[in-house]
Amino acid sequence: MNDIFYLAWRYISFNRFKTLTLVTCIALILFLPLALKMLLMKSEQQLMSRAVSTPLLLGARGNSLDLVMNSLYFADERPDSIKMQSVEDIYHSGMALPIPLYARFKSGDHPIVGTSLDYFDFRQLELSSGRLFAMLGECVIGAEVAERLGLSTGDKILSSPENLFDLAGVYPLKMTITGILKKSYSVDDKSVFVDLKTAWVIQGLGHGHQDVNTITDNETLLNRNKNSVTTSAKIKQYTEIDGNNLDSFHFHGNPSIYPLTAIIAVPTENKSATILRGRYLSSEQTEQLVRPQDVISDLLNTIFKMKSFIDAVVFIVALAMLLAICLVFSLSYRLRKNEINTIFHLGCSQGTVIQLIAAEISIILLFSAGLCALGLLALQHVQSGIVLRLFVS
Amino acid sequence: MISVNNLSFSYPTQGFSLRIPELSIQQSEKVAIIGPSGAGKTSLLKLLAGILVPQQGKISIDDVGIHQLSDAQRRDFRISRIGIIFQDFELMEYLNTRDNILHPFRISRALKLNASVRNRCDELADELGIADKLKQLSQSLSQGEKQRVAICRAMLPEPDVILADEATGNLDPANKSKILDALFRSVEKRDATLIAVTHDHELLDRFDRVIDFKQFYQQAASA
Structure with missing residues (x-):
């Protein structure tokens, strides 16, 4: 042979x-x-494993697939935003633990996900080095982001402007990396996680600038009276948050109407999930509560x-x-x-x-x-x- | 000794019939077969080799009745006792010279390829002047070298009979003589019988006997 x-x-x-x-x-x-x-x-x-592990998802009424893909995989499809108030509503109902998500911005190719610390427990994400974010302007990055960009804790990472041609847009925010996640072989590896407030700063809803009370330069200071101070656009805006300028960061407006892209709702029990779903069935509702598993099954x-x-x-x-x-x-x-x-x-x-x-x-x-x-x-x-x-x- | 008695053979679809009442060739004899094209010279070689089977008559080589053997027995007999040299050399272009010479040993269980066969292959190649070509692919050899390789392939199993069908037909005059010298030397050294079909009348003097096939050839209609 x-x-x-x-x-x-x-x-x-x-x-x-x-x-x-x-x-x-x-x-x-x-x-x-x-x-x-x-x-x-x-x-x-x-697709299914992540969908199954996400019991309920609250988002704006509309395309449920876009909502699920954006919230679970931080895809580019952006659903309409919902209000921060919805987090409070779910929390106070006592039927589920709300985990807010605001996945709208990017750092290069990597999505920036504004969320709470509960997200890391919920997804069982562990740190390979450093710590979770604790302060405005801090972030935690996925293993693949660190590997691809050669970043480690203490390094800085910039948010990308939403539109290059938007001259009036907000400045990119330079964030400090406080921790790197262990590899989870999911989209989390490719993401940058920040506190919700940091995400809102990136959007321009919150900002920090030089103290208007100390400005003496006439070109910057336009008017000062007993009740208010008016400055020109020349006032120095901070693009990085550190210990020295942290106190200058503030938000305007009512935080309960600040935007979110979705809320992961983790029901306390099956019955709560059913009741909670019932609350969002009305056609007059501007929000929808979906089971990601059903949406992904359809897909x-x-x-x-x-x-x-x-x-x-x-x-x-x-x-x-x-x-x-x-x-x-x-x-x-x-x-x-x-x-x-x-x-x-x-x-x-x-x-x-x-x-x-x-x-x-x-x-x-x-x-x-x-x-x-x-x-x-x-x-x-x-x-x-x-x-x-x-x-x- | 080869003996043919009352042999009758015809192809079913061709108007051709070969009848040989009696023919005997002695051990070590060198016989040339001549005759017009289509006279049945090649058919006789195929009958002697057991590739074709006669409709009637007997063919014996050293008392073995070829016509009585089964297909498998005829194949084993052929590969171990009969060496065949073709006009077109029929070497495998994808094999080098050594593998071409050893080819019969690789395609039949009747022959065993071992170290002594490999040594004999080298000796034979040396004897026929192609020792330095053993690693070359056959397609890179000259016509004369190819025919030497074909002779080596036929001689390596140490057959009793060599059947050469126009072995020098594709060679230039200078090469013809050299190849025939090499073939004769090799056959004589091994005391083998040589039966060669040829159209080359200049070479006939070198054979012990010449058989003209005109006498055996008949058209089917007249047969």
């Missing part, structure tokens, strides 16, 4: 280009449906319906490719008719010729399977990223 495989190997290695083409084609036929299945399984697992159902269609397409393409490969093999053996006749004449049996051909096909299939396995291994390494990119960004 060794001799048969040796001869088959010599033939295959002599016809490198033909072999490589065949191996690539067969590997692709094997790879495509398997990769698709793998990606869909990963999508289901990744996955649609994806799986599409998968059946894609499977059919892949099957037809694979069948056509297989027929082409069979044709290549049969033409190849027709071209090798003289060679096969010669070895028959030398004294080789038909069985041995079949073994030779089978050995050649086996080696090609083995290489194809190997190439396919390599592709799947590579895909396994990047599949989380692909899934997030496919469904989240």
